[in-house]
Amino acid sequence: MSDLYAQQRAMRSMRQAAMQRGVIAILDIGTAKIGCLVLRFDGTNQHRDGDGVGSLAGQSAFRVIGAATTRSRGVRFGEIDAMQETERAIRTAVQAAQKMANVRVDHVIACLSGANPRSYGLAGAVELNDRSVSEDDVGRVLAACDVPDFGAGREVLHAQPVNFALDHRSGLSDPRGQMGNRLAVDMHLLTVDSAVIQNLLYCIKRCDLELAGLASSAYVSGISALVEDERELGAACIDLGGGSTGVSIFMKKHMIFADSVRLGGDLITSDIAKGLQVPMATAERIKTFYGGVVATGMDDREMIEIGGDTGDWERDRRTVSRAELIGIIRPRVEEILEEVRQSLDAAGFDHLPSQQIVLTGGGSQIPGLDGLAPKILGQQVRIGRPLRVQGLPQAATGAGFASAVGLCLFAANPQDEWWDFAIPAESYPARSLKRAMKWFKDNW
Amino acid sequence: MQPVDRQTYRAVAAPAPKQQGPRRDPAPSRMAYKAHRLWLTPVFRAFLRVGVPVFLVLLLTGWYFSNPTNRYAIGEKLTAMKRSVQERPEFMVKLMAVEGATPIVSDAVRTILPIDFPISSFDLDLDVMRNEIMKLDVVAEAELRIRPGGVLEVAISERAPVIVWRTGEQLELLDNTGHRVASLTARSARADLPLVVGEGAQDAIKEALMIFAAARPLATQLRGLVRVGARRWDVVLKDDQRILLPENAPVAALEQILALDQAQDLLARDLTIIDMRNPLRPTLRMADQATDELRRIKALDLGDTSQ
Numbered sequence: 001m002s003d004l005y006a007q008q009r010a011m012r013s014m015r016q017a018a019m020q021r022g023v024i025a026i027l028d029i030g031t032a033k034i035g036c037l038v039l040r041f042d043g044t045n046q047h048r049d050g051d052g053v054g055s056l057a058g059q060s061a062f063r064v065i066g067a068a069t070t071r072s073r074g075v076r077f078g079e080i081d082a083m084q085e086t087e088r089a090i091r092t093a094v095q096a097a098q099k100m101a102n103v104r105v106d107h108v109i110a111c112l113s114g115a116n117p118r119s120y121g122l123a124g125a126v127e128l129n130d131r132s133v134s135e136d137d138v139g140r141v142l143a144a145c146d147v148p149d150f151g152a153g154r155e156v157l158h159a160q161p162v163n164f165a166l167d168h169r170s171g172l173s174d175p176r177g178q179m180g181n182r183l184a185v186d187m188h189l190l191t192v193d194s195a196v197i198q199n200l201l202y203c204i205k206r207c208d209l210e211l212a213g214l215a216s217s218a219y220v221s222g223i224s225a226l227v228e229d230e231r232e233l234g235a236a237c238i239d240l241g242g243g244s245t246g247v248s249i250f251m252k253k254h255m256i257f258a259d260s261v262r263l264g265g266d267l268i269t270s271d272i273a274k275g276l277q278v279p280m281a282t283a284e285r286i287k288t289f290y291g292g293v294v295a296t297g298m299d300d301r302e303m304i305e306i307g308g309d310t311g312d313w314e315r316d317r318r319t320v321s322r323a324e325l326i327g328i329i330r331p332r333v334e335e336i337l338e339e340v341r342q343s344l345d346a347a348g349f350d351h352l353p354s355q356q357i358v359l360t361g362g363g364s365q366i367p368g369l370d371g372l373a374p375k376i377l378g379q380q381v382r383i384g385r386p387l388r389v390q391g392l393p394q395a396a397t398g399a400g401f402a403s404a405v406g407l408c409l410f411a412a413n414p415q416d417e418w419w420d421f422a423i424p425a426e427s428y429p430a431r432s433l434k435r436a437m438k439w440f441k442d443n444w
Numbered sequence: 445m446q447p448v449d450r451q452t453y454r455a456v457a458a459p460a461p462k463q464q465g466p467r468r469d470p471a472p473s474r475m476a477y478k479a480h481r482l483w484l485t486p487v488f489r490a491f492l493r494v495g496v497p498v499f500l501v502l503l504l505t506g507w508y509f510s511n512p513t514n515r516y517a518i519g520e521k522l523t524a525m526k527r528s529v530q531e532r533p534e535f536m537v538k539l540m541a542v543e544g545a546t547p548i549v550s551d552a553v554r555t556i557l558p559i560d561f562p563i564s565s566f567d568l569d570l571d572v573m574r575n576e577i578m579k580l581d582v583v584a585e586a587e588l589r590i591r592p593g594g595v596l597e598v599a600i601s602e603r604a605p606v607i608v609w610r611t612g613e614q615l616e617l618l619d620n621t622g623h624r625v626a627s628l629t630a631r632s633a634r635a636d637l638p639l640v641v642g643e644g645a646q647d648a649i650k651e652a653l654m655i656f657a658a659a660r661p662l663a664t665q666l667r668g669l670v671r672v673g674a675r676r677w678d679v680v681l682k683d684d685q686r687i688l689l690p691e692n693a694p695v696a697a698l699e700q701i702l703a704l705d706q707a708q709d710l711l712a713r714d715l716t717i718i719d720m721r722n723p724l725r726p727t728l729r730m731a732d733q734a735t736d737e738l739r740r741i742k743a744l745d746l747g748d749t750s751q
Contacts, residue, residue, distance in 0.1 A: 070469050088471035095472050095480055104484035208481060 008156075008419040014212040015411070018107035024212060024411055025094065025105040028404040029086070029112055029200065031075045031243025031266060032362060035396070035404045036093035038066030038101040039411060062412050064391035066101025068093050077262045078114025078217070078244040080199040087203045094207060108204060109213035109411050111220050111403055114244045115196035117157070119257045119347070120148050125184035133166065133175045133183055136442065139421035141185045148189075155194035157216055159418035162186045162254040171252070187418065190216055190258050213411065218246030218258045220406030225360040225384035225399075226250055235356035236349055237384070238340050238377075239402060240363025242266045245336055246403075247343045249352070254415075257347040261339040265363040268332045275328045276320055278306050290322050293330045294368035299323040333366065337376040344377070358384035362400035530566040538562045538594040545600040549582055553598060556580070565590050581624045607649055608639045622649040639667070644674025651694065652677065658695045661702055665711065676721070685711065688719045697723045 018024040019041055026037040039062045070092040074085025098105060124145030128137060142161060150156075164172040166180035175183060197214065204211050222237035231250040239246035243264045249257040268291075273283035290304050299322040306318050349355060357377050359369060364383050373381045386405035388397065396404070472480065482488050508514050529535075538561050542550040556576050559568070570588045577586040577598065587599040605617035605625040615628035617637070624646070628634060638656045645652065652669050655677055659666055662681065670678040670686075677694050679687040689697050697720040704710040704726075710718070714734035719727035730738065 070471075073471075091474070091477045092469060092471040095477055098480065098484055102484065104481050104486075208478065 008417065011211060011213050012414075012420065014107055014210055015109065015414070018212050021107075023101075023103055023105050023107075025097065025108040025209070026404055026407045026411065027090065027093070027108045027110040027204070027209075028217065028401075028407060029075060029078075029080070029090070029110060030072055030217070030241055030403070031078055031113070031264060032072055032241065033069045033400070034072045034075075034086075034089045034093045035069040035401060036067070036090075036097040037064050037392075037396070037404055037408060038097045038103065038105055039063065039408055040065045040101075040103075041412070062390070062408065064389060064393075064396075064408065065103065066097035066099070067393050067396045068096030068100060069396070070096070072242070076114075076243055077264075078112055078241065078260065079193075079196045080203060083199060083203055083206075087206045090203055090207050094209065106208075106210055107212040108209045109215070109407055110200060110204060110211060111215045111217040111407050111410075112192075112196065112200055113217040113239070113241050113246050113403070114260055114262070115192035117216055117218065117258050117260050118150065118154070118191050119259065120150065120189040120191070121256070122147065122159075122187040122189050123184065124187070125182055128181055128183055130179065130181055132177050132179050135176060135421065137183055138164075138176065138185075141183045142187065142418050142421055145185065145187050150189075150191045153194050154191040155197050156189060157192045157197075157214060158188065158190040158219065158255070158258075158415075160188050160254060160415050161418070162188045162256055163252065173252070188254065188256050190219075190255075192216070213414070215407060215410050216246070216248075216258055217241070217403040217406075218248040218260060219255050220410050221246060221360055221386075221402035222248040222250055222255060222406065223409050224386040224406035225358050225402045228253075230354070230356050230358065233354035233356070234352035235354065235358060236344055238357060238359045238361070238364075240265065240336070240359060240361040241403075242362060245340060245361070245363070247340055247347075249344070249347055249349060251352060257349075259343045259347065261336065261343055263332075263336045263339055267336075268329055268363075271328050271332050272325065276306050276318075276325075282307060286325065287329070290325055291329055292322065292326050292367045293333050293372045295323040295326040295330075299326060329366070330372070333363075333369070333372060334376065336363075337373060341376055354380070356380045356382070358382055360384040360386070360399045360402040362398075364399045530564040533594075535565045536562045536594050537565050537568060537590055537596045540596040540598060541591075542598045542600060545583075545598075545602060549580065549600060549602060552580060552582075553577055553600065557598075559596075562594070565594075568596065582626055584619075605634065605637060607652065608634055608637045609645055610639060610641045611643070616646075618646055618649055620649060620653060622646040638669070640669045640671065642669075642671030642674075645669070645671040647674070648677075654695050655679065655689070655698060658698050658702070661705075662711070681711065685715060686717050688717060688721050690721050690723055693723070700726070 015024070022041045024039050024041070026035075026039060028035040041062045070089050072086075073089045074080065074082030075089075080086045094105070094108075122145040124141050124143075126137065126141045126144050131137075138161075141164075163170060163186040164175040165184040165186075166172055166175050166178055167182055169180075172178070200214075201211060218237070218239055221239040222231070225237050225239075226235050231253050234249070234251045236247060236249045239248075241264050243262075243266050245261040245264055247257075247259045247261065248255050265287075269280060269283045269287055272278070272287055273280045276283065276286070278286070286304060286306060290302075292299070302322040303319040304322060304325065306320055344357075355378055357373070357380060359373055359381060360383070363369075370381065370383050383399070384402070385399050386397070386402040387409065389405055389408055392401075392405065540554070540557070540559065540561070542553050545553065556579075557573055568590070570590075574586050574588050577583055577588075577600070582602050583600050584603045585601040589597050589599075591597050603619040603623060603625045606620045607618045608628060608631065609616045609618050610631075615631060617625040617628055617634065619625050631639065638652070640649070640652050648671065655669060656666075659679060662679075665681040665685075667680045667682060670680055672678055672688075676691040677689045679689060679698065681687070687698065687701055700723065701710065701718060701720060705712075714731045715728050716731050717727075717729040719729070
């Protein structure tokens with residue numbers, strides 16, 4: 001655990017260094033595309049004038065000065081599958097973004113969508129003896145959480161205190177300075193496969209970049225696609241990606257659950273390719289141009305030239321009706337949504353006061369999804385697009401960039417995590433020099 | 445295929461462009477990626493913009509100057525350019541004008557400074573030339589300047605000889621500070637100037653001149669002054685008469701003698717030496733003949749009958 005502490009703290013300090021330099025890159029490693037945004041931080045109060053509308057969620061503190069996407073290579077289910085390929089794709093995206101920004105970036109914040117995220121709810125409590133809560137106490141109560149045995153080969157990606165309770169008052173977002181006897185905390189811990197993270201680290205290192213932060217893409221797309229009220233009242237964000245579908249549940253502005261379903265838009269493409277006997281590239285094009293999930297009578301008459309690309313232009317001019325295409329796409333989309341439903345059920349989404357569901361990601365752009373999704377997920381479904389951030393090119397404002405934009409917001413306004421608080425002295429070994437240092441620091 | 449279908453298909457389906465497929469998006473090679481990142485590094489850019497040109501210029505200059513032939517050629521070129529400026533007519537000196545000097549001195553100056561005119565004024569070292577001229581004893585002050593119009597003007601003030609000094613066989617002319625002016629071949633050449641003799645006389649010329657001034661009433665009889673022991677003066681009159689003056693206040697002593705002369709016609713008597721070395725007790729030495737005469741007269745007075 002302390003090893004993780006050190007790693008995450010190193011990343012946090014790296015991020016601080018990057019903020020100081022004012023330039024940081026965002027790397028969204030997805031199965032369908034790899035996106036890179038270069039952010040410039042101008043200082044927090046740059047764009048505030050007078051009493052008008054202040055910066056929304058802190059995003060006006062930065063500006064996107066470079067953006068590039070490239071077709072992803074070597075990534076399956078949001079996990080790095082062929083490292084050299086992925087490294088090349090990352091290089092392509094980073095170089096293009098650097099070229100656009102005309103600035104060299106050294107620090108990168110990455111997000112990954114796969115790696116079997118698993119959520120744990122942790123609880124901890126400490127006695128305070130009628131004192132006001134200090135920063136140390138927060139660290140102490142966080143350390144008092146009993147960490148479940150999440151198994152070997154798993155790594156903690158997020159560990160966010162979600163709720164503080166002081167005696168009988170629960171739902172405190174910041175207990176510091178308040179008086180009480182007993183401080184309790186609920187923490188959300190997200191673990192992922194450490195092998196996946198190792199691969200990602202290796203790829204980024206190979207690109208001469210320093211990793212300044214790591215986030216789950218389900219979490220960051222929730223940040224960008226959910227509006228503030230939804231996050232406060234309770235909502236789920238479904239990020240329909242290429243290789244995997246991220247599910248994150250927010251409540252009281254904190255993520256309380258995240259999961260990833262290993263199904264995605266690429267499966268739809270391969271279904272089309274198999275069903276219509278066309279190459280994957282053509283299938284992808286047909287999906288994006290003519291795809292849909294609700295067939296109407298008009299769709300029977302709308303013929304799509306699928307162009308077998310066999311070289312026999314005279315004979316191989318197959319066409320399909322759009323209804324046939326929808327017939328291929330719809331079951332797969334339903335399957336994905338069913339899986340998402342199961343995941344939400346497992347998380348106890350039913351018990352949330354507000355059950356808003358926001359669909360985002362590239363897959364959410366299928367026409368008719370807003371008609372299909374309520375039938376499976378529930379009544380309150382909307383299609384979400386990421387927040388607008390300053391300087392983002394028009395091409396990168398679509399739903400497919402929800403996690404990239406979310407990462408920008410995450411970089412600008414990081415959530416307090418476990419490792420941001422001081423480690424209580426008791427957790428050090430009994431004869432450690434650090435423990436002595438800590439004792440001195442606390443008592444003088 | 446039904447015509448309606450065909451119509452619909454034409455209307456709806458966009459003709460598939462050739463070469464359809466994913467956008468070509470080749471990955472940069474590792475080297476290209478690193479080079480691009482290096483290129484975006486501000487320090488590297490600054491180095492390329494400033495460091496490399498400076499280095500190249502220095503390298504080329506160094507290489508050029510490392511060759512002695514090039515160095516020599518540049519030296520030559522510089523010298524030629526310098527000469528061409530220095531030898532412009534504005535800077536040329538065409539003649540020398542010696543002012544305030546007698547023809548003899550003027551000639552001497554011209555011999556000392558053998559300059560072939562025209563010459564550039566940059567080549568004339570006026571200080572050295574002035575020192576050369578000042579080596580002439582006759583020159584008290586020399587001033588050299590280059591007048592507009594290319595004239596080297598030498599303004600000389602000569603020393604005025606006031607006294608003749610004989611040392612051994614030589615006759616020298618001295619000015620009033622005792623500085624040598626010139627040699628004299630014969631005393632008669634400057635008979636108008638008083639004569640001093642003796643070692644160390646040149647150091648007391650001022651005193652000598654005062655004595656001469658005081659001795660003006662004796663002008664006809666005065667032959668000259670003799671410096672004795674580099675210490676005091678003897679006034680030598682005609683017939684080898686001498687007035688021995690004291691070391692201190694010689695003029696007062698001389699005036700005393702002159703007063704005596706006026707009152708008692710002292711100098712007309714047959715005296716060889718008037719010793720004023722102790723002014724309180726002037727002493728006279730008579731000539732032998734006078735002494736004898738005096739003794740004879742005294743003997744007569746005493747009734748000596750031997751004669």
